Amino acid sequence: MVENRPWLSVLTHVTLFLGLVIVLFPVWIAFVASTYPSTTFASGVVPLLPGSHLLENYSQVLSAGAVRNGLPPVGPMLINSLVMALGIALGKMAISLISAFAIVYFRFPFRMVAFWIIFLTLMLPVEVRIVPTYQVIADLNMLNSYAGLTIPLIASATATFLYRQFFLTVPDELAEAARIDGAGPFKFLKDIAIPLSRTSSAALFVILFIYGWNQYLWPLLVTTDPNYYTVVMGIQRVAQATDQEPLWNLVMAVAVLAILPPVIVVVAMQKLFVRGLVESEK
Template identity: 65%
Template sequence: MIERRPWLTLFSHCILILGIIAVALPIWVALVASTHPAEAFKQGVIPLWFGDQGWITWKKVLFSAAGNGVDVPVWLMMINSLVMALAIALGKIAISILSAYAIVFFRFPLRMLCFWIIFMTLMLPVEVRIVPTYKVVADLSLLNSYTGLALPLIASATATFLFRQCFLTIPGELVEAARIDGAGPWRFFKDILLPLSRTNIAALFVILFIYGWNQYLWPLLITTDDHYYTLVMSIKRMVSVAEGDIAWNSIMATTILAMLPPVLVVVGMQKLFVKGLVDTEK
């Protein structure tokens, strides 16, 4: 029997409300700040209610040069970030699921050694190998290109490990039944493994999309052409002004726009995302 304690319920709700306020307050401040003129922030006081410059600021941010050293509009940077995030997410999933499929269902020499070599790359984040990676990308003339933005980041040991663990739960009887029915390796992968991995793919897509969208250091390093700037790295460039006033209203509007795609992806795929983390559908 569950004991009802009203004071404990009230305490839990208060903690939850405080947590919501702590998370939502910075977003509210950014949204409100985007509706005020840039001069409103010279006094050092942050307004907490909407101003009358919202339409002007958002129109300028979306369709004019972002300013503060960034000479392209935000919509173009959003497209660059979207292309990079989708390429990284889909590329990581494609490579990882194929490599996990080969490691689990094929018998070849040094199979486990290959897996552990892949797994050991978790010890080498992008920041550690960024100089040799930059050298390779520069030698291949991939600077200031979508390929250069995404290609060095599409390998993922974590996704390979997760898909391997998922495939290991598939009963051997299912593999044998598919073989008796005449299903070859490609048909078994396409008709059996992919449907069984649907929720895992969805969960990984959400995580990897956010990872790709929030990339800062790598785009900052390899892009010098404004037309290949991503949204996250451009916010830093907009803040770094040597002379003159910082256009905080435009920066706050850009920040809100940078948050929208990841939020939409999480909300749109929430059901599959949660199911992929807690249920294997086997």
């Protein structure tokens, strides 16, 4: 129970405001830096108010890139990142949903052994298995392709575990009633299990979309064709400069563009995201 004390309310709001400033100030600096010409930063001083080159800088990185730094146009990179993030998020959810449903509702031999083997893969991050995974993708001729960007990352022990825990909370009476009405396993999954997991799936989608969008190491390895570069790779490439100062205004413009889609997804799905974390529709 929160006590009704005015000074405590003021302290809470001040703390919240300070935390908000600490989080948003670097983003604001990045945005301000993206609105000035590159010569502004030769002195090492970053202004605090936006400049007059906003449209010029953003149109340049979106349509032309930075030839001096070897950066292709960022517009196609945003599309590549969107395809990769959606493919990873939807693929992880589909595979995890089906595998968790099978583990909970089907009585086959060694089903719990299979679940714990899946769960133990949490101890094997991408960096540990990246060499054999790359070898498999190369042998299948999937380098420089959307399939190579997404398929190796769509297996998810975390999503399987979360869906399993959700299905375990669904009352057994629902499954019995569906069986009495003649509903098979897939009809039960489509008409009952999936609708009940709507908020949980929304929260999981937001997390997995951001995970896929922020991938850097794997796209860096499997793509050598600029047509498949992602925007996170673009930030690193535009910051590279040989024997000259980096174009920090364009670096910041690419960084700001890179954070917009995840922010839009979080804002658009905020209510479902919060409900999916704190409650379930049963």
